[in-house]
Amino acid sequence: MNNPPGLLIAAPATRSGKTTLTLALLAAMRRRGRVVQPYKCGPDYIDPAFHAVAAGRASYNLDSWAQSRGRFDALLDQAADADLCIAEGVMGLFDGVATNGAWGNGSSADIAAATGWPVVLVLDVSGQAQSAAAVALGFAHYRSDVQIAGVILNKVASERHAALVRDGFARHDIAVFGAVARDASLTMPERHLGLVQAQEDAALAARLDALADLVARDVDLAALEKAARPTLRSPPSVHARTAPPGQRIALAQDAAFSFVYPHLLAGWRAAGAEIVPFAPLADEAPDPSCDVAWLPGGYPELHAGRLAAASRFADGIRAFAHTKPVHGECGGYMTLGTGLVDAAGARHAMLGLLGLETDFAQRKLHLGYRSARLLAPIPGHAEHSILRGHEFHYARVINQPDQPLAAICDAAGVPTAETGSRRGRVTGSFFHIVDVAEETP
Missing domain, CATH: 3.40.50.300 (P-loop containing nucleotide triphosphate hydrolases)
Incomplete structure (x- = not known):
């Protein structure tokens, strides 16, 4: 090599x-x-x-x-x-x-x-x-x-x-x-x-x-x-397995949803998964033939009005969530929630698949490494799995009435208030997955 x-x-x-x-x-x-x-x-x-x-x-x-x-x-x-x-x-x-x-x-x-x-x-x-x-x-x-x-x-x-x-x-x-x-x-x-x-x-x-x-x-x-x-090479080791969230993954991809790690996408493809992009800002819905929808992070707060008006996107992903799993990270998580208050103080209705309400008018920085022990499965990872990742956003949580998704700690092991949430087949958190620390069989 x-x-x-x-x-x-x-x-x-x-x-x-x-x-x-x-x-x-x-x-x-x-x-x-x-x-x-x-x-x-x-x-x-x-x-x-x-x-x-x-x-x-x-x-x-x-x-x-x-x-x-x-x-x-x-x-x-x-x-x-x-x-x-x-x-x-x-x-x-x-x-x-x-x-x-x-x-x-x-x-x-x-x-x-x-x-x-x-x-x-x-x-x-x-x-x-x-x-x-x-x-x-x-x-x-x-x-x-x-x-x-x-x-x-x-x-x-x-x-x-x-x-x-x-x-x-x-x-x-x-x-x-x-x-x-x-x-x-x-x-x-x-x-x-x-x-x-x-x-x-x-x-x-x-x-x-x-x-x-x-x-x-x-x-x-x-x-x-x-x-x-x-480049130095470490002794031969078994490379980490990447568990894709599904065989056909509907992935939101546009200016509002673009924060997904390239190594995750490469790992999903290497594991045999197919990624089918869709653009919520163009009012596109996830392909119903996919078996999971994934909304990554990005800047939904800059496009909240357009997202709130994207009826085909909303109707399509709500129908998708009736029978198949939907997961959101950070900006995707906020979009799955009930409402988002933008920097000007205007509230925009989001998808309502989770009860989360977030606010950027009184924003607060959340930044740092995170480890998450899942309290319920998410696409690609079983309950009790421990994931390592990162959190970086300015959203303030106004309300989060759903069941917590994970027990999340910062790099020092101190529990954080942001636990993510779950409702039916829909899950989400502010946590960006980087890798698996410990996977449950």
Whole structure:
């Protein structure tokens, strides 16, 4: 099997520019004729969609807290035909939760150590000069199993500024792969869960071209590629089995429902399942020949009026739920509920398959890893199974009158108030499934 080299693009903190530079490198390497396999560290489900556009192939999440090593190894196999792997880190390089999960604390450093991929640090040097080298030195010595290949200087103010910053690195023999000037025009548009979705950014192709031009000019791409190292392989193991929720899966897919992990879809297909997409915003209902309907997360709060008016969608999924299971994650869960109050304070009637009422007018951030012990089965997973995943939303629960779906805890094992809910064949929760921790036979 091909064992392609890889790099991990990380930073000391969020908002250093690592997503923008990762996209730039993916686009530039693709332009150079390389087949690049993108990855994202952690449970983020927005950045991989941008990676996929830049690289021309699906991007997969790598996660030491939520994924088993078998799952992790299987995802590394997705790079078998690639020339190069580029993984984007999450938060700061060493940032993770306090309590280990499957085999680590969810940090990007765990992924670098497990794969052997050297780290390229993206340093926001605005307001710094030689001190930036001290930051890189600290990162280089913080963890012995993580190698810092070098740095890319970001948000450089001028040639003089770049020279001063480079001076500190020259004194300590740390490679500087490039220096990128501030350019507000290349900033990716954002909303409350992160970047505006890839399919919503009409200017994305032009942005990626401009980013590729930028790094081709300001970054030594040949030196960067030379710094990559072959992917480490763990001892042979049985890859985690993926249990699809059904043989034919009706999957909601549009701007309101787009947050589904690529590795889940790949796993469902590999297990022999067929995915049949439908678009609620186009007033489409799930194909009645399917044996399960799955509504993933997304932004129903931005499209609540259109969803409330989509009568064919509503009638179709209600009829479907009379005889077949329906499951919703996060945004899908809210849509299965009775009502949703948008940011302007207007209430919109949802499907009413669950009693859940949610509110975005008085929103509250819910963010972090979760483990869930199922109190009832959901499509693909039996009662008492333990799942690992993530929660990220701003919805406030006004009412949840149905039976709880799961006992859910945060990364520290502290129970959360959000338990999901179930009614008849309909189930849902704010919990995004990443992997199975323990499956009940």
